[in-house]
Structure formats: structure tokens, C-alpha cells
Amino acid sequence: MMVLAHATYGMVSSVFFTKRIDRASSNKKFGLFAFAFAANIALHGAMDLLPHSHPIPSYLDMVLALAIAFLIFFIKKPYRILAVSCYLGSVIPDVIDMGIFRVLRSDGFRIFPWHLKKEFKFYEAIYTNTLMNVTFSIIVILACAAIIYLKRKDLANMISPEFKM
Numbered sequence: 478m479m480v481l482a483h484a485t486y487g488m489v490s491s492v493f494f495t496k497r498i499d500r501a502s503s504n505k506k507f508g509l510f511a512f513a514f515a516a517n518i519a520l521h522g523a524m525d526l527l528p529h530s531h532p533i534p535s536y537l538d539m540v541l542a543l544a545i546a547f548l549i550f551f552i553k554k555p556y557r558i559l560a561v562s563c564y565l566g567s568v569i570p571d572v573i574d575m576g577i578f579r580v581l582r583s584d585g586f587r588i589f590p591w592h593l594k595k596e597f598k599f600y601e602a603i604y605t606n607t608l609m610n611v612t613f614s615i616i617v618i619l620a621c622a623a624i625i626y627l628k629r630k631d632l633a634n635m636i637s638p639e640f641k642m
């Protein structure tokens with residue numbers, strides 16, 4: 478799926494952990510960051526296995542995904558490491574497999590198994606189905622919009638006071 482979709486969901490997903498962060502001791506916080514990071518890697522895999530297309534050029538996709546990272550500056554200090562953990566977990570599979578390995582020209586090698594087209598060939602038939610490609614991308618966008626709407630109070634609580642209107 479588009480890196481932008483992963484980055485957006487990753488950033489939005491941090492809202493699910495804020496209440497736990499408020500209650501956690503510093504030791505437990507570290508565990509929560511690790512869990513948020515790992516959960517977002519797993520979710521990246523699940524999203525990649527859905528039929529999808531890449532409607533925008535990959536350089537633009539990367540730039541937009543990076544722009545999402547700048548939202549961290551608007552987040553209150555106590556939630557910043559959490560947001561960074563979620564964001565990094567959501568984009569790191571593509572940064573390593575599609576970024577670093579592509580630059581190193583080791584194209585056949587992937588760390589994250591869902592990026593191996595050969596092993597997941599049975600999906601390719603449905604990847605070519607344009608209607609399904611678009612459907613799942615729209616579902617991801619709608620899911621993000623629904624979370625933003627339903628969790629709007631918790632999201633507002635994450636924003637630094639100096640940026641509140």
C-alpha cells in the first residue's frame with residue numbers, strides 16, 4: 478500500500494495508547510512504545526496484503542509520508558515518543574525493503590515477508606482487479622477518518638497548547 482496510507486494510519490493509531498501512557502510508570506511506558514512500534518509493523522503487513530494500487534508516483538508518496546512525520550511537532554511532549562514509535566513502526570518496513578534495499582540494488586532480498594511478490598503470488602490476480610484496489614484504499618482512508626472523528630477529544634488532548642486555536 479502507499480507509504481502515505483501507512484504513515485497516516487501509524488500517526489493516527491497513537492491516539493489508542495494515550496490513556497495508557499497517562500497511567501503508566503516509566504518502565505511500563507517503554508513497553509508501550511515497543512508494543513505500539515511492533516503493532517504498527519504487523520498492521521503494515523496486513524495492509525500490504527490487501528489488494529491495492531499506487532495511484533501516485535513513489536517520490537511524491539515518500540515526500541507526503543515524510544510530511545506526516547512533521548505533525549510530531551504539534552504533539553504534546555508526553556506523547557511525542559509514542560507518536561514517533563507508531564509512525565516509525567508503520568513506515569519502517571517500506572523504508573528498509575523499498576528504500577534502503579532498492580538503493581543497495583539488492584532487489585530480490587526483503588526483510589518483511591509480505592513484500593516478497595513471489596511468495597504472495599496468489600494475491601497478484603486480485604491486485605490486477607482495479608475495483609478491489611481502489612476499494613481497499615478507500616476503506617483505509619475511511620477508517621482513518623472514522624478514528625479521527627470518533628477519537629477527536631483524545632486527539633485534541635494530544636495537541637500542544639501553543640497550537641490550539
Ligand SMILES: [Zn+2]
Nearest residue numbers: 478525570571
Ligand atoms: Zn510495505
